[in-house]
Amino acid sequence: MATSDIGDIQVAERALQHHFADMEQQRDTSSFGMWMFLLTEIMFFGGLFCAYLVYRASYYHAFVEGSQKMNITLGATNTAVLICSSLTMALGVRAAQMGKPKLMVILLLITIVFGFGFLGIKAVEYHEHWVNHEFPGPSFHFETGDPAHPATDPQHTEIYFSLYWAMTGLHALHMVIGIGLVAWLVIAGLMGAYTPHYYNPVENVGLYWHFVDLVWIYLFPMLYLISKKHGG
Amino acid sequence: MAEHKEETGSVGHIAPAKLYVAIWAILMALTLTTVLVSMVDIGPMNVVVALVIATIKGTLVVLFFMHLRYSPKLTMATVIAAMFWLFLLLSLTMTDYLTRAWSTSPGH
Amino acid sequence: MATAVQTVERENYLNSNYGIKSWLLTTDHKRIAVLYLISITAMFWLGGFFAMMIRLELLTPAGDLVSSDTYNKLFTMHGIIMVFFFLIPAVPAVIGNFVVPLMVGAKDMAFPRVNLLSWYLYMAGAITALTAMVTGGVDTGWTFYTPFSTTYSNTHVIGAAIGIFIAGFSSILTGLNFIVTIHRMRAPGLTWRRLPLFCWSNYAAAIIMVLGTPVIAITLLLVALERAFHIGIFDPRLGGDPILFQHLFWFYSHPAVYLMILPGMGVISEIVACFSRKRVFGYEFVALASIAIAVFGFLVWAHHMFVAGISVYAALVFSLLSYLVAIPSAVKVFNWTATMYKGSISYNTPMLYAFGFIGLFTVGGLTGIFLASLGIDVHVHDTYFVIAHFHYVMVGGGVMAYMAGLHFWWPKMTGKMYPEAWAKLSALLVFVGFNTTFFPQFILGYMGSPRRYHAYPPEFQVLNVLSTAGASILAVGYVLPMIYFLWSLRYGKDAGPNPWNATGLEWMTSSPPPTHNFDETPVVTWEAYDYEHQPQEEITVGH
């Protein structure tokens, strides 16, 4: 027990970068840095959210038309998959904090599986949209099926799909990066890089992963649910 | 229960696994709720409910999964700043779009 | 002082390691600052070359030197380079990078490797943008307005946009590093109230970098996507709204103009205190004014869009909010003046530049108020009046502050003094040249001469010739420092740790500083700018 503690502290000391006074300063600093980074990410997605808001206000009916084409079952399943991945991620960070590297690696591997699950389901959805010509650009084709608003301009629905692809695409890109980062943690974890005294990378990748989940928690209702057509 | 008190050492706060599972269960339940509610027509309230549920879910993720509850004040300030600036971007942009209809021709 | 002058051979960040690899892989904030210095200087000359081409074309009313297409490309590339690749990184990434960790008594930035990464991102962005320029150029103006940029321009818009996108991440990472460093790496005893104002203003600028830059990054990405895939987010033919682009663009780019001036204001605070031998008057107000500028700066962006078709009600709100920004800017100007009042002022080069800054920034800021008034802006929007306004703040303010800082900290960075007499001459040339170049442009704009044309009616020729003549003087003013700075590396007098007898932790270590900055972590027990208790020796060099 005592000897392993000393071993842990030695690993931690090796991990202490020269310009920090101690591990505590290093840990706080790295976590603050990660939060700052997530703040920039929010503003990055924010530009798209702003465009979404503007066009949903201007072309409400076109957005209703567009979101009829969303597969809510797949979208909801994907939301559930991401929430599960966030749970395993949180438990993985906890395992790292408690000095259980094996458990951590297992939990992170499950997280990766969920991550691929999400991307797989997303790919199925993308494929559906693609074959239905719901991809913006010259091949875009959309029949407005709303008798109440026959004048709904298919071009405006195209904007809905532009935003759909841009927002979910950017989100999916973040998922891919996240999976890469978790995979890196698994490898480093197998080599014994993390101890209860040094696990900043695990914590930070965890923050990133939850953030990506958070973005999806908003994208799902915005793109799938809130413009649903009722009783018509 | 040394685990539960606010620790400031190099080991951060360790939340009990049960808590994470409970949060997970709530998140799943809320996902189901929001999907079910979207099937019912409650007029403009559909949007409100969906966004409120999303916000509750997001808050839970940030507070517990991301440990914001146990983090320094500075982290809290960072989160608030992010939300505030996002709000600025959206609201000031909308001041233009929402008031364009007020005047029919420019300059009147 | 803590560390006395030691033998010349003392190990420092420059001689601790040799070879190209030790520079390209360095994580030392001081070396990264030097890398930035070299790269942005190169960009400055390139941007300056384009400026001279513009001025030469405008020597005569006819569009004779270059075609209108070429002229469009010239002012676009001038703007892109000067804004994104010179002025935004200038003070923070060169001077800030070098000085902020020293000022807070740290061994390095919080994230040294991220710091290096941000230089590489800058280079990658610069090379991408330059490639776009070399292979045909861009003609949209630095503002990339849609739908011209997304649909009609036949130039390399995507390349330039991606270049700025990449450089944007460099800026984001620099800002992030500043914020975390200033929060987490301060030496014991260095409370926020003791923090030098240069750190405060870099902190404020970093807020803008971190919160604003991501928005322009995504916006330019959308422009590139729209151009590539015709997705129609900004194209009115496809139902998109080009004004949305302007909103997103100026959400960043108005704060960005403050991002270009704030770190410079920090430089001026340091210099005014040092060369007046007084504590900055109303220190707290100056510090908080920086933060206020950064925050208010986000509330005014649509003053660039008054005639673009936004709602008149929104225009009213934005006009009012724009006046607000002027308040903290004025607070600073008044406080600098009050600092000098009854100070024992010495007229060294940094101080001369600081004088220039205060005067020219005030002119620029006041004309900003003119422009923020709806009634006036409708008339002078897109004329040379706007050009003159922002050159007064960006060149008269931003670049002057950069030059001031470079002279002030050059002895710290290199251990050598620059030749004072030449430097004073160049400061004078810059001031005279600058005003001769840009003051006539206020008049031109007021008389209705529109910006961005390569030809103009003959009655405007006199003022244009004056402007071009001024630009030539300005060029000499900028070439001189380039020469004497290089000269001083070899022949300059040794500076010693504190040639200006200034306060601040950066002066308490040797010049150039050792790699780890301080032999032991300093403990701060005094206020910032404690000139009353600083030994009152004469400033020993530079007479």
Ligand code: HEM
């Ligand atoms: C004192 C506060 C300021 C106010 C109220 C102000 C106001 C304005 C206004 C209303 C315009 C738009 C004019 C038009 O296009 O019709 C403008 C343009 C501009 N300002 Fe300022 N300004 C201020 C300070 C600054 C500072 C400090 C900088 C830079 C360091 C700056 C840089 C610019 C630039 C680059 C443009 C022109 C952008 C373009 O169209 O290419 N301004 N300013």
Ligand SMILES: [Cu+2]
């Ligand atoms: Cu502005």
